Amino acid sequence: MTAPAPGPPGAPILRRTPADAPFFDAAARGELLIRGCPACAYALPMDAYACPHPEHPPGADGLGWLPASGRGTLVSWSSVHRAPHPAFAGQVPYTIALVELDEGPWLEARLVGADPAGLRAGLRLRAAFVHPADPADGESFPVFAPDHPTPDHPTPLATGDPAP
């Protein structure tokens, strides 16, 4: 599930904070963590700060980390042609995906190993990880590729340049 490839050249550098160190430590191992509620194991979006479940007593709404399968389905996507940040100028066009993880939360990620013209909502996807070669280049982060169900068709690994 890991890809020994550098991050996209010129990518903005992704830095950890103390609060999300577990996420990036897991990403470095090729594992995806998501935010979730320790009390009810309810998986939540990455920007969640609290579990909205009504049955928790007051103060028991804090979140922790849950392991995710790394599998999900395609909700939406876009091939980006105009670089939205100078760092992406050398990468356009590239394809971004809105992924619904099997656990429920949505993630936006780079989509690799797929022809954008053939994409449809519902496509099964699987996470791979971009590992910067040099720690100075920042943290590992997930990308997604079509999930091929058999060992004969392994998931394409992330490459140095995800653009087709």
Place this chain on the structure above:
Amino acid sequence: MQGRPPRTDQGRAAALVGLGETETGKVYGRTARDFAAEAVRRAAADAGLRLADLDGLLVASGLRHDLDLTLANALGLTDLRLLSQVNAFGATAGAMVQYAAEAVLSGAAVAVACVFADAPLRPGKSTGVAYSTDRPLPPGLPGLRAAAGVFGVNTLYALAARRHMEAYGTTSEQLGAIAVQQRAWAVHNPRAQMRDPLTLADHQASRWIAEPLHLLDCCLVSNGGTAVIVTSPERAADLPAAPVYIWGYGQGHPGNRYMRGSDFGLRTGAAAAGPAALAMAGIGLDDIGMLQLYDCYTFTVLVTLEDYGFCKKGEGGDLAASGILGPGGSLPTNTGGGQLSASYLWGMTPLAEAVNQLRGRAEPERLVRDVDFAMVSGNGGILDHHSTLILSGHDRRTAGRP
């Protein structure tokens, strides 16, 4: 809807009595503060008020956050009873007018100026550069989406529009029909930044920004400022200008969570704000003679039409392609060209157009006559925040009475 008498109502509706618009577009050498001050001065003069008559000021800035409460000092406004910055992203204009209306009806203030101004354009820089950013990534998890190249609003609206297309079969050509019809209005608007007639082929040939959004699906970037003055209907009766009455308002903030079951891209806060505003006004969609819809993208217009109920969910593309939004159509929409073709002042563009139209201040080719009610929308975030206004030239205290 035309000629149909408004419902008699016991309530009072606050009044928009002044509108001030600066020169807008590629206007350089002036700050947001410069534009804002001019807009407030013009709005007060338009209302027949001195600046000293204002006792409230609501201020909204663009992404640069370069406009704040010190505008009051710069204008020499003293002893204000209401002074705040308002930010509901693209829903700000409608929200400001709502808060001003509530203030003047409650007696918290008598005359409140609401102003937005922005100056993101710089000489020699492309329009796109104005809103692009070279800031470093936010650290931690918030940086994940940016590291993936999901950066700025174009990419996120592209994801929203694509989801609608997948769910309902909406097409790029249907989005293009909105751009084409709004341009047909802009042709007759001397203040519009883009006035050359546009064809669907032009739209389809315009370069991709982020698929499925072409360049001509995206709004302009503009320098300029707009202000309105809100007062009580009693005070409005003493003023020279024809008032525009605020019959209804509503907001919708659905709080779509980024997870399974989300309505992201499919349904917006307009679905709550529109019916709330109509109910407050005591009217129905059939009473609406004109729409001024927040159009950061063509798609925003399409999904707002659906959420307001002008067609069934998923049929916004067919409605747009039917041609009824443009000149001569039965649902005149964004009659100055909107933010796609006239100028982008963050929801002040549709608000100002509604006020001008209801006062009869538009070129004959684009003046929509005999409109009892206009519906004005604001949209902010990635379809996360919505404001609706129902405006009318009819004084609600006497409307429908002999």
